[in-house]
Amino acid sequence: MNNTGKVVVGLMAVYAAYRAVRWVWAKDAANAAAKAQVAYGRWTKREVARHTGADNGPVLIALDGRVYDVSAGRSFYGPGGPYSVFAGRDASRLMATQTFDDGLTEAELDSPIDPLDDLAPEDRECLDSYIGLFSVKYHCVGDLVEPSAVVSQ
Secondary structure (H helix, E strand, C coil): CCHHHHHHHHHHHHHHHHHHHHHHHHHHHHHHHCCCCCCCEEECHHHHHCCECHHHCCEEEEECCEEEECHHHHHHHCCCCCCHHHCCEECHHHHHHCCCCCCCCHHHHHCCCCCCCCCCHHHHHHHHHHHHHHHHHCEEEEEECCHHHHHCC
């Protein structure tokens, strides 16, 4: 290959690298610009359940006692998304065990918060991985609490 060919190939490589870096910067800027749509606070299961993304509202998911605004991932967790079953609920056990169910029930809303103390080590590790992902990708908007904890504030 002559010098002109080497220069052209080098310029093409530099341009490709520039486009890749520009794409990453734009994506990071868009993620950084996404703000939590709800205020930080203490959330009961019933309050979280009102935030499934219906009517283009916020999407909340609770994991191991923390509540995350996952509205930036609406295409995954919002209505019609492949993981919408996790929206508006404490999805800790479902995500830890990689199981899907038919959705939130009244019995689930009325039950105490799952202590998760019987999870197998590999399920706990899986849940911790999701918590790490959510902590980086989404805004934590508070803590999941029992209704009696909200009343006693």
